Amino acid sequence: MQTLRIAFRNLNRQKKRSFLLGGAIAFGLLIVTLVNGAAGGFQRNIADNFSHLFGGQVFIQGLERTASGKRVSVIHDDAALIASIKDAKVPVERLTRSSAFLGTLMLGDRKVTQQVVGLEWSGDNLLRDRLTLLEGSFASMNNPKGIIISRKIADKLGAHLGDTLIVQLRTVTDKANVGDFQVAAISHDPGLSDSLSAYGSLPYVNTLVNIGPAEYQALGILLGGRGAGAAAGRGTDADAARIYKALSTRVAVMDRAAKTSATDPMAAMLKNHEQNPGAAMFSSLIKQAGDTPWQGVKYRLYTIDDLLSQAQLPQMVGAINGIAFIVLLVLLVIIVVGITNTFRMIIAERTREIGTIRALGMKRRVVRNLFLAEAFFLFLGGALAGLGGAGLIMGVLRLMNFGTGMFALMLQQGRMSFVLPAGQTIVQLFLVAGLTLLAALFPARAAARLSPARALASIS
Amino acid sequence: MNITFRRPAAVRRATLLATLVVALLPAAAPPAAVWAAPDLPGILKRIDTVTNFATDFAGVYTAYVESPGESPVTMQARMFRRDTEGKFVILVTAPSAQKGQGYLEVDDNLWFYDPTSRLFTHSSLKENWQSSDAMNSDFYRTNYARDYSVDSWTEGTLGSYPVYILELKGTNAEVTYPWKRIWVRKENGLILKSEDYSLSKWLMRSAYYPTYAQIGNQFVATKMLFVDELNKGHKTQLTLTEPSTQPVASSTFTKAYIESVSR
Numbered sequence: 084m085q086t087l088r089i090a091f092r093n094l095n096r097q098k099k100r101s102f103l104l105g106g107a108i109a110f111g112l113l114i115v116t117l118v119n120g121a122a123g124g125f126q127r128n129i130a131d132n133f134s135h136l137f138g139g140q141v142f143i144q145g146l147e148r149t150a151s152g153k154r155v156s157v158i159h160d161d162a163a164l165i166a167s168i169k170d171a172k173v174p175v176e177r178l179t180r181s182s183a184f185l186g187t188l189m190l191g192d193r194k195v196t197q198q199v200v201g202l203e204w205s206g207d208n209l210l211r212d213r214l215t216l217l218e219g220s221f222a223s224m225n226n227p228k229g230i231i232i233s234r235k236i237a238d239k240l241g242a243h244l245g246d247t248l249i250v251q252l253r254t255v256t257d258k259a260n261v262g263d264f265q266v267a268a269i270s271h272d273p274g275l276s277d278s279l280s281a282y283g284s285l286p287y288v289n290t291l292v293n294i295g296p297a298e299y300q301a302l303g304i305l306l307g308g309r310g311a312g313a314a315a316g317r318g319t320d321a322d323a324a325r326i327y328k329a330l331s332t333r334v335a336v337m338d339r340a341a342k343t344s345a346t347d348p349m350a351a352m353l354k355n356h357e358q359n360p361g362a363a364m365f366s367s368l369i370k371q372a373g374d375t376p377w378q379g380v381k382y383r384l385y386t387i388d389d390l391l392s393q394a395q396l397p398q399m400v401g402a403i404n405g406i407a408f409i410v411l412l413v414l415l416v417i418i419v420v421g422i423t424n425t426f427r428m429i430i431a432e433r434t435r436e437i438g439t440i441r442a443l444g445m446k447r448r449v450v451r452n453l454f455l456a457e458a459f460f461l462f463l464g465g466a467l468a469g470l471g472g473a474g475l476i477m478g479v480l481r482l483m484n485f486g487t488g489m490f491a492l493m494l495q496q497g498r499m500s501f502v503l504p505a506g507q508t509i510v511q512l513f514l515v516a517g518l519t520l521l522a523a524l525f526p527a528r529a530a531a532r533l534s535p536a537r538a539l540a541s542i543s
Numbered sequence: 544m545n546i547t548f549r550r551p552a553a554v555r556r557a558t559l560l561a562t563l564v565v566a567l568l569p570a571a572a573p574p575a576a577v578w579a580a581p582d583l584p585g586i587l588k589r590i591d592t593v594t595n596f597a598t599d600f601a602g603v604y605t606a607y608v609e610s611p612g613e614s615p616v617t618m619q620a621r622m623f624r625r626d627t628e629g630k631f632v633i634l635v636t637a638p639s640a641q642k643g644q645g646y647l648e649v650d651d652n653l654w655f656y657d658p659t660s661r662l663f664t665h666s667s668l669k670e671n672w673q674s675s676d677a678m679n680s681d682f683y684r685t686n687y688a689r690d691y692s693v694d695s696w697t698e699g700t701l702g703s704y705p706v707y708i709l710e711l712k713g714t715n716a717e718v719t720y721p722w723k724r725i726w727v728r729k730e731n732g733l734i735l736k737s738e739d740y741s742l743s744k745w746l747m748r749s750a751y752y753p754t755y756a757q758i759g760n761q762f763v764a765t766k767m768l769f770v771d772e773l774n775k776g777h778k779t780q781l782t783l784t785e786p787s788t789q790p791v792a793s794s795t796f797t798k799a800y801i802e803s804v805s806r
Contacts (some may be wrong), residue, residue, distance in 0.1 A: 107696055153716060189773060192611055257717040259669065261745035261773065293742060334582060 086449055090456035091354075092256040097429075101461065104418075104425055108465025108515060109472060111414035116473035116503065118407035123502030125403075125493040132492050133387055135223060136212035138179030138202070138303025140387040141323045143330070145300070145380040146337075154257045156300045159380060162296050170329035173322040176307030179209060180299040182288045186252030188232070188264075188281070197236060199250065199264075199281045201299075204229075209305065210282060217498050219244050219268030225289050229267030233280035237269045244269065254293035255300075257417025259274045262291045272491055291364040323386045330382060337383040404507075415515065422461070426454060426526035437530055438538025451524075451531035452518055458523030477501045559572040583696060586707055587687040589732035591761050595684045595753075599791040600763070602662075603785045604633075604682070608675045611776035618673055623791045626684040630796040633672075633682060633747040634804060641673065643805035646682075649796055656798070663787060663798055669719045676748065676769040676779035680719045687711070690718045701736060705729045720747065733762055748774045758788055 134140050145158035157165070161180070168175060182201040187194050204206060204224040211221055223229050229249065232240075242248060248264045264283060272280060286296050294300070307323050330336050360442070430437070437450060477499075485496040491497065492518040606618040619637040624630070633646040643658035646666065655666040668680040691711035699708050711723040722740035727733070737750040751768040763786055771777035794800055 192774070192776070194774070202745075251741075251773060253669075257669070258713070258716055258742050259719065259722075259747065260722045260743055261741035262743055291743075364545070502592060 086453050087456050090353060091460055093453075094149040094457055095458055100425065100536055101464075104167055104422060105420060105465040105468065107414075107418045108462055108519065109467075109469035111418060111514060112466055112469030112511070113189060113409055113472045113476070114414070115359070115407050115411040116470060116508065117476060117501075118410070118508060119404055119511075120477060120501035120503040121499065122403040122407070123504065124495075124500040127502050128389060128493050128495050128500060131495070132213055133390060134305065135209040137387070137390075138181055138209055138301075138318045139305040140179070142303070142385055142387075143302045143326075144383045144385075146383065148295045148378075149256070155294075157255060157294050157298055157380065158300060158302060158382075159295070159298050161181060161299075161302060164330065164382070166335050167329040168304065168326055171325040171330075173304075173325055175304055179203075179303035179305065179307040180301075181303065182285060182292055182294065182298075182300040184252045184288065184292050186250045186291075188240060189234070189249040189251065190242050190246060193315040195239045197232075197281045199230065199252075199283050201283050203285050203286040206392060208535055209303075213496070214282075215271040216268045217271060219266070221268065223267035224264055224282075224284060227284050227286060228263060228265050229402045230264035231268040231270050233270050233272040234268060236281060237266070242266050242269075246318050251292070252291060254291070256293065258293065260291055262287070271497060298376045318387055320387050321360065323384060327384045330384060332408070335379065335381045337381055340385060346485065383427065393462055411511065411514075415518050419518050421521060422458065422522035423526060425527075426458070426523050429457075430454070430526050432531045433530075434533065434538050434541045437533050438535045438541070439531065440502050440534035442539060447531040450533075451515045451527045454527035455520055456532055458519050458527075459516070465519075466512055466515065482542040549653065551771075566617070581707065583709070583720065584688060586589040586727055586732065587693070589693060589710075590687045590727060590734060591685050593732050594764075595622065595626040596610060596758075596761050596763075596788060596790045598759075600758075600786070600788055601625070601791055602763070602786040605782045605784065606675050607780045607782075609776070609778050614622070618675070622675075622682055622684075623795050624684065625791065625796060628796075629684065632796055632801065634801065635673065644673075645801035646672075646679065647796065647801055647806060648679075648683060648799060649733065656801045656805060661802070669716075675764060676771045676777055677767070677781055678719050681750075681769070681781070682769065690714060691723065694722075699726075701726045701728075704734060705746060729761070748772055756783070756786055756787055761788075 143158075143164055144156060147157050147159075149154045149155055157464065158180075165178075169177075180203060185196065185198050188197045188199075208221070216231070217429075218233055218483075219231070222539060226229065232242065232248075234314065237243070240246075240248065242267050246266045246268065250262050250264060252262075253259050254260050266288075270280065285299060289296055289298060292300075303328070306319060327336065329338060441450065443448075480499045481501070483499070485491070485494055485499065600621045600739070602620070604620050606616075606620070608616045608618065613750055617637070618635065618641065620633050620635045622634075623632045624731040629648070629651070631646070631648045635641045635644040643656075645656040647654045647656070647663075648668070653666045653668055656663050666679065668678065668683055670679055671677070672679050672682065690713060692714050694710050694712040695710045697708045699706055706726045706728055709725050711725060711729060713721040713723075720739035721742040722744055724738040724740070725734050726736040728735055730771045733755055734752055736752070739747055739748040739750065741747050749770045749772055750775045751770075752764040752766070753758070753768070754766040755762040756765045763783060765786070769779045
């Protein structure tokens with residue numbers, strides 16, 4: 084205890100030097116904590132945003148082969164699908180039925196190519212939580228011909244609330260069709276791709292793509308019981324596997340193992356997202372179905388993880404974390420060299436003092452521990468300041484709205500969020516503590532080995 | 544001396560009755576659809592018969608594309624058709640930016656060749672030709688008898704020509720437009736005007752065929768005007784010159800030919 088008190092007092096004797104050394108440790112930890120927290124937040128937000136934009140973490144699409152051999156993306160009756168989900172005994176928070184098409188939205192002379200997703204707006208809707216409306220309201224989607232378009236699309240078309248947009252598209256059987264939408268709301272761009280950002284009502288989209296009012300094209304399953312931010316988290320694959328197993332006992336399913344980069348929906352979409360994401364996804368669905376003829380509707384199941392892994396999101400986050408860790412190591416090497424040099428200076432300055440306390444009977448071990456305790460206090464102060472500073476900056480960043488842009492998909496309604504795995508932080512703290520003590524160990528041992536007589540005889 | 548003839552009363556009554564009958568007959572007559580329905584499938588078949596060639600056909604098309612706020616663009620392309628086998632080749636010869644691009648319809652597949660990438664990509668008859676208001680199918684043989692059924696019809700005149708006005712419904716998904724209204728000249732079965740509708744019966748395009756050239760027993764439109772009804776102000780005029788029914792080498796309808804002439 085006495086050692087700790089002396090160590091603390093020694094640090095206070097050279098406040099400026101202690102502050103700089105602790106500050107260096109704090110800075111290193113602050114940077115790494117911020118980067119790791121932001122990377123984790125980006126990963127979670129992208130998964131959450133995708134889950135909400137696409138309507139779940141597990142998706143089922145149907146593909147029917149018509150008598151003429153044409154393949155049509157449609158789910159006529161989902162009773163077997165719902166029964167399979169119940170059989171699988173997975174926690175389901177919400178089911179989202181959707182249909183979609185890629186069409187040309189027109190207003191006057193202006194036009195844009197746009198993917199329009201039809202959703203049910205009568206009850207709860209996942210988009211309500213995630214989509215930030217700049218103008219208009221979700222209530223306006225009671226209009227069966229209402230459409231929510233992004234700011235960017237509205238600007239391209241010169242569209243305002245209430246404007247009528249003509250849409251030109253192709254039906255599920257590739258027939259030319261034309262319809263009209265009324266602009267019900269204008270949203271923030273969710274980023275990544277403009278083509279993900281227009282929403283209409285399911286019945287009207289069904290009419291336009293020429294499928295029945297009770298039919299749809301994709302069923303999104305939002306798995307429940309996993310708390311906020313668990314969209315891409317644990318258990319999605321396991322739950323999807325259970326649903327797939329139950330599904331395969333009731334309906335014809337496409338082999339999940341048969342998925343390749345050519346048939347993967349997200350791979351196809353990312354490859355062609357600027358040109359035609361809807362067609363790319365449909366093309367991948369056809370490829371996965373294979374050429375062997377089948378009767379009725381064949382179903383494909385895929386997960387948000389399948390989508391995100393194809394988007395190389397985990398790899399991206401892993402790379403960010405890796406870079407952050409390398410930055411931490413570089414900072415630590417600099418800090419270690421700094422601490423070693425500083426402690427050498429300290430020992431040189433305090434040689435006579437060391438000689439005195441050694442002459443008074445203090446053991447070598449205690450002298451060594453005295454310096455190690457000083458180093459530990461430096462680490463402790465630095466760690467507290469670093470983590471505290473990181474927390475403060477995170478808090479400020481969370482309050483800032485970064486709005487739209489290509490990074491919006493990484494944000495939670497325009498704001499940053501941070502996910503800091505406790506294990507990772509503890510490992511980093513132990514590493515910094517260990518290296519700080521290691522840096523101080525050699526000068527401390529040198530101090531402990533000093534002969535009291537020679538130390539006292541030294542000229543300061 | 545003025546002599547006045549006065550018809551007997553019986554004659555006057557008979558004349559009055561005849562006048563009334565003549566006057567009221569059209570009103571009492573059943574509509575044309577009931578009492579004089581033409582052979583509607585026959586009309587569609589006749590359109591195909593008079594416009595599709597039993598021989599090879601070739602010609603040069605000049606497209607004049609107008610869009611609001613943009614300078615008009617003139618394009619030229621040489622076309623070869625073999626209707627009996629459902630094949631055609633179109634080679635773009637102008638402007639220089641598109642020169643060398645080609646279309647090949649063979650085995651019910653339409654391929655588009657880009658000399659820049661030297662790649663053939665799959666295209667569709669339903670797509671616009673070279674971003675104009677003409678569709679790729681406008682260059683292809685017609686198959687009205689197979690692709691459409693007559694949903695309703697009436698008679699009328701277009702200009703000075705008596706025509707059948709047929710409302711057609713697509714019978715398969717391969718048609719470019721699910722609904723059409725066509726003005727067919729009674730005299731020779733040629734389409735003078737067409738309105739092309741979406742599945743929701745929204746007018747998408749109007750097409751006018753003011754002039755035809757007769758080659759043997761067949762007719763080919765030498766002037767076509769396509770008006771985009773969704774994008775106001777967009778229109779394309781196609782003019783055909785150098786029509787020919789001379790035999791075309793079979794090797795013309797191959798990818799290799801398009802590649803070789805595009806170099």
